[in-house]
Amino acid sequence: MAWLVTGGAGYIGAHIVRAFGAEGIDVVVLDDLSSGHGSFVPESVPFVRGSILDRELLERTFAEHNVTGVVHVAGFKYAGVSVQKPLHTYEQNVTGTAVLLQAMQNSAVHKIVFSSSAAVYGTPDVDLVTEDTPKSPESPYGESKLIGEWMLRDQAHATGLAHTSLRYFNVVGSGYSDVYDTSPHNLFPIVxxxxxxxQAPRINGDDYATPDGTCVRDYIHVADLAASHVAAAQRLDAGxxxxxxxxxxxxxGVSVGQIMQTVAExxxxxxxxxxxxxxAGDPARIVSTGERAARDLNWTMRHSLSEMVSSAWEARRTAQ
Structure with missing residues (x-):
């Protein structure tokens, strides 16, 4: 028996794959390498190159590897770019998820952990976001993630699908020197x-109503994130x-100014x-509570900001 990690050759997905391995749980990776890297996948892990839009490939993968659950990380993740490419975003994130769910139903695979996003909240008018904060996504990317959550909910009502969705903001750091964030749109790689x-990095605005005038956000370590994906899968496995x-x-949360200072150090x-x-559209502060996940999914902030920066920097230099 194994769990399929879609997008398992990406920065986040590869950490999830290795977190499963650390718990002795078999995994198989499916990734089209549009943004992932085959080198991120351990040699001992079966790797299927292909798209979640290919239902027949998914069903073969389920059968050949005795897949019993899915961690769905694959998707088009660039919120800003999604505004210029809405149809591509919906195809990858909405149609792709629908195809995956159909393949799961056809193959009697009834457990899924969905990698969602705090982009579903848009620009909330609260200091601390909870799971019940109103959803108001402001990009096709955020909308596609919310639709994905709805599809899981509706499929659960129809078929008994066991599921959960994990929402998060900014993922940084590295748990391994050979896996690093290669996104051209994320803060750490840009810096x-x-x-x-x-060149000197750029801060977009320093006159916000925050302690140092720069935006405050959640920044979480990718290894902590991966551990909670595994904990969710284990909870589903145990019923x-x-x-x-x-x-x-x-x-x-931490501010962009704090990050810049830590990077310099x-x-x-x-x-x-x-x-x-x-x-345009950047709120002064968006920070989320993780209390519910701490209760159920072994969620905790195990890494300081310095550790987040140092691990990301070391992995990035190793890749030079």
Missing amino acids: FDALLGG ESIEPVYNLGSGD ITKIDFTPQIGPRR
């Missing part, structure tokens, strides 16, 4: 690439009660960030 190129959604949040590169204008 590191600028520094390695001899234990589970909530339909969980936030994986820090409860307090860790990299020992002295720089003064460039200050640009605010980005």
Whole structure:
């Protein structure tokens, strides 16, 4: 028996794969390598190259590897780009999830952990986001994740699908020197690439109503995130009660200014960030509680900001 990790060759997915391995749970990876890397997948883990839009491939994979559950991480994850590519986003994230759920139903696979996003909340007007905070996504990406949650809910009503969705904001750090964030749209890679190129990173606005004037966000370590995906799968395997959604949040957050200061300390590169204008739609603060996940999914912030930055920096330098 094995769990299928879709998108398991990506930055987050690869950490989830290795977290399963650390618990002695067999996994198989399916990834089209549109943004993932085959080198991120351990040699001991079966790897199927292909798309979640290919139902026949999914059903063969389920049968050949005796798959009993799915961790669904695959998807188009760039919120900003999704505004320019809405149809592509919906095809990958909505149609793809529908095809996956159909393949699961056809193959009698009845357990799924869905990698959702705090983008479903849009710009909340509360200091601390909970699972019950109203949903108001502001991009096709956020909308597609919310639709994915709805599909799991409706399939559960129709077929008894056992499921949960994990929502989170900014994932950083690295648990392994050979797995790192390669997204051109995420803060840490952008900052590191600028520094390695001899340029000063940029902060978008320093006049917000926050302690240092820069935006405050949840930043969580990818290894902590991966551990909770495994805990959710184990709970489903054991037939234990589970909530339909969980936030994986820090409860307090850190500012972009704090991150820049920590990056300077860790990299020992002295720089003064460039200050640009605010980005449209950027709220001053978005921070989530993780209390429900702490109760059920072994969620906790095991890594400090310094550890997040240092682990990400070490992995990025190793990749040079």
